[in-house]
Amino acid sequence: RVEAARNSEAVAGRFPLIVLSHPSAGTRFSYHDTAAWLAEHGFVVAAPTHARDCMRNMEQLHTWQQFAGRLKDAGALIDQLLRHEKLGKSIDPQRIGFLGFGAGGTTGLLLGGALPDCERLDAHCAAASPQDPYCNSWARRQLVKLCNKLPLTVSPADTRIKVVAAVNPTHLMLFDAGLRWFHPRLLLVSAAQDGDTDSRLTEELARRMGQRARFLKLPDADGGALLAPCPPSLAEELPELCLSVTPQERLRQQELLRQELLAFFLHWLGSSENIPVIPAPPDLTPKPEPAPAAAAPTAKETGKARRKRR
Secondary structure (H helix, E strand, O other): OOOOOOOOOOOOOOOOEEEOOOOOOOOOOOHHHHHHHHHHHEEEOOOOOOOOOOOOOOOOOOOHHHHHHHHHHHHHHHHHHHHOOHHHHEEEEEEEEEEEEEHHHHHHHHHHHOOOOOOHHHHHHHHHOOOOOOOOOHHHHHHHHHOOOOOOOOOOOOEEEEEEEEOOOOOHHHHHHHHHOOEEEEEEEEOOOOOOHHHHHHHHHHHHHHHHHHEEEEOOOOHHHHOOOOHHHHHHOOHHHHOOOOHHHHHHHHHHHHHHHHHHHHHHHHOOOOOOOOOOOOOOOOOOOOOOOOOOOHHHHHHHHHHHHH
């Protein structure tokens, strides 16, 4: 159920834009209540469905195409909104943020300039439990194929995005030294009950980022607790997702998340006075190997050359 006014005129003025990206098992409607709540507080919120990485189709899971498609979606969506005859007049192009859940959070890291390098993958799987979703035989084969496409030759950064909020981002074991190229302001959120691996890696990333990131831990939340309430038909089909917590607990966890999101986005995007400056992404063009230096002539060759000159 979505409460809205169809074809109504927007409030006059220019407002910050937030692109909201769902997890692999979600759609553009998964967080519609959070999107509406942010809109009530002065943001334009746009939520796409990532066609090949969503509830209906996860064929690209654990592949580079999974993220390449999401990156393309986000960039094209921003382009389309800024050019839109009506919506474009409501958006301040200097104040754009990103909110991602699961794989959406990882997309935010990539859009912020983080570069995957796979340096930590082997160590992660060597210490992983048998239930780790990244280290079973199928997932590991997929990730090896992904890593074979690295390093990237073009940075995925979109410098229009000034801030990123990432809730339990996935695939964090693929990022190591490449995090130094991430420049937007960052909010990391750990939904501690949403699978041991992603919540643990999110907390570990927060420690590695130190003062570069703001961190919120929701110890009683899982992925389902942060979703919009399911319609009855979906709740009957997927009770483990839709009814993972009571309605009262859902409201409590979402209130904690929303207040943190609001404080974060308002601090950096609430006015034109505090907008982060994002540098240009690095040049990743492979450098040509230098030509081998010519060997110095031997004494014998030098003597021959002298005799020829005579």
